[in-house]
Amino acid sequence: MIEVESLTKHRAGLPVLDAVSLRGVDGGVTVLVGPSGGGKSTLLRCLNGLETFEGGGITIAGHRLAVGPHSDVGLHELRRDVGMVFQQFNLFPHLSVLDNVMLAPRAVLKVPAEEARSRALDLLNRVGLGSFAAARPATLSGGQQQRVAIARALAMRPRVMLFDEPTSALDPSMTSEVLDVIMDLAKAGQTMVVVTHDHGFAKRAATLVVELVAGRVARQGRAEEIL
Ligand SMILES: Nc1ncnc2c1ncn2[C@@H]1O[C@H](COP(=O)(O)OP(=O)(O)O)[C@@H](O)[C@H]1O
Numbered sequence: 001m002i003e004v005e006s007l008t009k010h011r012a013g014l015p016v017l018d019a020v021s022l023r024g025v026d027g028g029v030t031v032l033v034g035p036s037g038g039g040k041s042t043l044l045r046c047l048n049g050l051e052t053f054e055g056g057g058i059t060i061a062g063h064r065l066a067v068g069p070h071s072d073v074g075l076h077e078l079r080r081d082v083g084m085v086f087q088q089f090n091l092f093p094h095l096s097v098l099d100n101v102m103l104a105p106r107a108v109l110k111v112p113a114e115e116a117r118s119r120a121l122d123l124l125n126r127v128g129l130g131s132f133a134a135a136r137p138a139t140l141s142g143g144q145q146q147r148v149a150i151a152r153a154l155a156m157r158p159r160v161m162l163f164d165e166p167t168s169a170l171d172p173s174m175t176s177e178v179l180d181v182i183m184d185l186a187k188a189g190q191t192m193v194v195v196t197h198d199h200g201f202a203k204r205a206a207t208l209v210v211e212l213v214a215g216r217v218a219r220q221g222r223a224e225e226i227l
C-alpha cells in the first residue's frame with residue numbers, strides 16, 4: 001500500500017528528508033514519532049503530493065510519485081485515495097457540518113446529492129456527531145471539529161489516511177474522543193499513517209513505529225521495541 005524509497009527533500013539547500021525509506025507497509029497503522037523538526041510533517045506532505053522532492057520515489061495506494069513536478073491529473077487521482085487530517089482542522093466555516101462532509105464527494109466524485117447526504121450522515125454518526133449535522137463548525141468544540149474533519153476525509157473512501165498530530169491543537173480533555181475515533185478506524189482495517197506524540201495510542205494502535213530524527217529514519221519496529 002505504501003512504499004517509500006530513499007526519499008530526499010531539501011529546503012534552502014539543507015536536507016529535511018535524507019534518504020528515507022519505508023518498505024512493505026501493506027495496511028495497518030504506521031506511527032511516526034521523533035523530535036520536532038525531524039521531518040514528520042514533510043514526509044506526510046510528500047505522501048499526499050503536497051510537496052515535491054529531489055530524490056527517491058513513493059508508491060502509495062497504487063499511485064507513483066517521482067522526482068520533479070507532480071501532474072495535476074496525477075494529484076487529483078492520488079488525493080481521492082489518500083486522505084489527510086491536519087493539526088488545525090481547516091473546516092469550511094461558512095458551511096454546515098453536513099455540507100463540509102458532503103462537499104468533496106459531490107464536487108469531485110459527482111456523487112448524487114441524496115446519496116452523498118446519507119453517506120455523510122452515516123459518517124457523522126460513526127464519529128458520534130450525527131446530531132450536529134446542521135451546526136456551523138465554529139459552534140463545536142475543538143475535539144468535535146476534528147472528528148468532523150475525520151468524517152470529511154473518510155467521505156472520499158480513501159485507501160490511506162494520513163494524520164498529522166491530530167490532537168496536538170486540542171485540550172487534553174478532548175484528545176481521547178479523537179484518538180478513540182482513529183482507533184476505531186484502525187480496528188476496521190483502515191490503512192493509516194499517524195504522526196503523534198501519544199505513546200499510549202501508538203502502543204495500542206501501531207503495527208509499525210518509525211522514528212524520524214533530523215530527516216533520517218533513526219529506528220523502526222514494533223511499538224514495544226521503539227517506545
Ligand atoms: N516551509 C518551510 N520552509 C523552510 N523550512 C521548513 C518549512 N517547513 C519545515 N521546514 C523545516 O524542515 C524541517 C522538518 O520540518 P517538519 O517536517 O515540519 O518536522 P516535524 O513535523 O517532524 O516537526 C525542519 O527543520 C523545519 O524547520
Ligand SMILES: [Mg+2]
Nearest residue numbers: 040041042164
Ligand atoms: Mg510536524
